[in-house]
Each structure stands twice: as structure tokens, then as C-alpha cells.
Amino acid sequence: MSEPMTQRPTRIVVDLDALAGNLRAIHAHVGVPVMAILKANAYGHGLVPVARHLQAQGVAQLGVAFLEEGVQLRRAGITVPVLVLGGILGRQVAQLIQHDLEITVSSLDKLRKVEAAAEQLGRKAVIHLKIDTGMERIGVHSYSCAPFIEAALASKWCLLKGIYSHLACADDPHSLLTALQLERFHDACAHIENAGAPMPLRHLANSGGVLHFPETWLDMVRPGILLYGVMPDPAARRSVDVQPALSLLSQAVYFKVVKAGNAVSYGATWAPARDTRIVTVPLGYGDGYPRALSNRGDVLIRGLRHPIVGRVCMDQFMVDLGPDGTAYVEDDVVLIGRQGNAAISVEDVALWAGTIGYEILTRLNERIPREYVGG
Known part of the structure; x- marks a missing residue:
């Protein structure tokens, strides 16, 4: 079977x-x-x-x-x-x-x-x-x-x-x-x-x-x-109390120390100024996660914000934990949603990507499994 x-x-x-x-x-x-x-x-x-x-x-x-x-x-x-x-x-x-x-x-x-x-x-x-x-x-x-x-x-x-x-x-x-x-x-x-x-x-x-x-x-x-709990525009007034219904989650699949000056990902668009800790997340623009977040977006790991570094690939992207950050393989990574006291909204992701929340949501394709809670 x-x-x-x-x-x-x-x-x-x-x-x-x-x-x-x-x-x-x-x-x-x-x-x-x-x-x-x-x-x-x-x-x-x-x-x-x-x-x-x-x-x-x-x-x-x-x-x-x-x-x-x-x-x-x-x-x-x-x-x-x-x-x-x-x-x-x-x-x-x-x-x-x-x-x-x-x-x-x-x-x-x-x-x-x-x-x-x-x-x-x-x-x-x-x-x-x-x-x-x-x-x-x-x-x-x-x-x-x-x-x-x-x-x-x-x-x-x-x-x-x-x-x-x-x-x-x-x-x-x-x-x-x-x-x-x-x-x-x-x-x-x-x-x-x-x-x-x-x-x-x-x-x-x-x-x-x-x-x-x-x-x-x-x-x-x-x-x-x-x-779906997302505002239609940054200028919109929140006159109705709605809550986000969607979270986008993953896990760290790789951890390594990258030496100062060694470029990360395609095009060598980013390199650390000092030795740093990098984790790889198994999600990319092939899933509808915007390539425009290269060197721009953040994720949550262990309740802390960490930046995406290098170009977002089709199936993976890298996150900089800094020289002292801590994470392990299989640690949860939140791309949209809440972790601890921190949150990343669809509106945040849209702002970083230079687009609108509609596009962020609707481009998340069927390659990503969906789970339903509540109800």
C-alpha cells in the first residue's frame, strides 16, 4: 500500500x-x-x-x-x-x-x-x-x-x-x-x-x-x-471585526553556518558581513510564495522574526538567524500567521512583495496541502 x-x-x-x-x-x-x-x-x-x-x-x-x-x-x-x-x-x-x-x-x-x-x-x-x-x-x-x-x-x-x-x-x-x-x-x-x-x-x-x-x-x-479576515487595502478602515482564517506554515529542513562573504542563493544577491546561521525552508515560488520576497520578507521561528536572505527559489528559500540565533531542523516556521506573541499578516507579506493581499492568497496553489481546524 x-x-x-x-x-x-x-x-x-x-x-x-x-x-x-x-x-x-x-x-x-x-x-x-x-x-x-x-x-x-x-x-x-x-x-x-x-x-x-x-x-x-x-x-x-x-x-x-x-x-x-x-x-x-x-x-x-x-x-x-x-x-x-x-x-x-x-x-x-x-x-x-x-x-x-x-x-x-x-x-x-x-x-x-x-x-x-x-x-x-x-x-x-x-x-x-x-x-x-x-x-x-x-x-x-x-x-x-x-x-x-x-x-x-x-x-x-x-x-x-x-x-x-x-x-x-x-x-x-x-x-x-x-x-x-x-x-x-x-x-x-x-x-x-x-x-x-x-x-x-x-x-x-x-x-x-x-x-x-x-x-x-x-x-x-x-x-x-x-x-477571510484580510483588509482589501492598506487604507481600509477596520469597521468590521474580522479575524484571519489562513495560516501558512512550514518547517526548517536544513541548518548550516555560512562564512562571512559567502553568497546565498541564485545570483549571489546577498552575503553575510560576518559568520551567520542559515536555515532552509522547503517552500518557494513554485507554491505561489512570491519571489519578490527575496531579501525582503520575514518569517517567524521560535517566536522571533528573521529575514529571508538571497533569492526565493522555486521550492526553497533561506532565512538568516544571525550569528547567535537558534533553530533546529523540524522547527516550525510561520510565513503567515501567529507564533507566540508575534504575527505576520497577509497584509505584511503583500507590502513586502509590492502587491496586494488578494494576490498573495490566490497564488497559493494546490501543491500546498490544506488542513482545516474548528467547525
Whole structure:
């Protein structure tokens, strides 16, 4: 019998209790239903385990980016409503309907494709209309959406469940564009009122909207990174008490003393000024840990911060303990998370790498085993 593939010391630990607590905190803050966004493997936390836990917590709706993510949830037994947020192609529509996935309709042409597929299947499609209020990504412009909305209301094969847009600058609590986007969105929704039709679910607020703009909460909110306990931007106000749900851990696999002047790692970009103690950690950019942390980031070993030195390799990187630092092979190494009284956050790592927390989380790939605690 082969050994199970569970021996790798590097691992992601997801705290399901923290995740549930964050969902409760957000719901209590906004007072409207929550659509939990699970794009990109639930922001690196694991699509199916996170969806199962949130479904057990009574989440109102889930949101994913692609058809394939929605199908994966359905095949895993997830029954809560799932909206596919991304742009769609005509060839995908039948599968969306067959798997009971709610569809983002972002143009009149796509509406017609959804209608045709639904009629052919003999089954109504559940749709949300996407209005572009200032993102210029997908969606019908708010200033020209009247025919689009009228066609959706008149459709015999589409059940209009929602209408939504996306905020471009809500991570900034001082954003002026957000108020303009909200005004444009209300103008679009007015076409439904003028037609005398029931108003579908209006949803606009992302994580930044949840934190900063109560007027955008409307009938449902769509938190993504905030649900996982990470702020969407360094400028964001922590108006909701959320806790990080993910830790990234490893262990030291090698220890050596490096003589003064001997360069460490590829490119010989760093060498100690005096003899120092170096440990090697079995994780690298092949796992999604940023190469940009070369000679920049820190880790925690025995509750103390120590710097990454030399270039981060595909599968390994080195840490400088200093001339007097102590560590042994198999000592725990914390890359994201808490050890003793010290902590390294996703936001810290993003700052060191010159990127955003979204990228740090979503690039952590399936090569890293995931463990789930709590719940």
C-alpha cells in the first residue's frame, strides 16, 4: 500500500471557526443577506471545504468567477444558490442552466443566448443583470441600459433574480467615484420601477463597500477578501471585526553556518558581513510564495522574526538567524500567521512583495496541502 501524500512539512491551515465568525460579523454589520465570494479556490482557502462550511452556517448565496467553479460546487453537493460572476460564452450557457447556476447576463446578445438555451432545455434560467457604472469591465453601461432591462423583464425563459454592478474604488474610504457609481446604479434600477415590475435583488457592495459605504449595502452584499479576515487595502478602515482564517506554515529542513562573504542563493544577491546561521525552508515560488520576497520578507521561528536572505527559489528559500540565533531542523516556521506573541499578516507579506493581499492568497496553489481546524 502506498503512503498517503501527507508528509510535506509546508501546509496551509484554515480556521473554519474564524471564517464562520467573520460571516456573522459581516452579516451583523450590514443587516442584509451575504453573498460569500469563493473565487480562485476561495481566495486560496479551498473552494469546496469553505463552501460546505458556509452552507452549514446558513449563508444566503455564494459567488464564483467561472462555470467550472460552480460545477465543482454542485458536484460536491453544495445546494445553496451560486452566482457565476464572470463573463460567459454561448457554449457555456446550457451547462450553467443544467447545474442550477445563476447566470450573470451582461449584454443584450448574451440575454438572447441564455433565452435560446433555456428554451431548448425547457427550463428557465435564473439571471442577474450586470450594469457597468464605472468599472468598464463587463456589463451594459448605466446610461444605455433601458432596452437591456426591458428585454430581461419581458423574457419568457429568464427569471430575473438580481441586478448588480461592481465598485471600482470602494477600498478607499474617501472615494468620490463610489457615490457616482451608486447614483448611476439607482438610475438603472429606476427603469425597473418605471416598468412597474418587482425589484430584483440589488447588490453592489464588495469588501470595501461593506467597510466604508453603508449606502451601497442595498439588498445583499458581496464580501470577498474581508470574509477571510484580510483588509482589501492598506487604507481600509477596520469597521468590521474580522479575524484571519489562513495560516501558512512550514518547517526548517536544513541548518548550516555560512562564512562571512559567502553568497546565498541564485545570483549571489546577498552575503553575510560576518559568520551567520542559515536555515532552509522547503517552500518557494513554485507554491505561489512570491519571489519578490527575496531579501525582503520575514518569517517567524521560535517566536522571533528573521529575514529571508538571497533569492526565493522555486521550492526553497533561506532565512538568516544571525550569528547567535537558534533553530533546529523540524522547527516550525510561520510565513503567515501567529507564533507566540508575534504575527505576520497577509497584509505584511503583500507590502513586502509590492502587491496586494488578494494576490498573495490566490497564488497559493494546490501543491500546498490544506488542513482545516474548528467547525
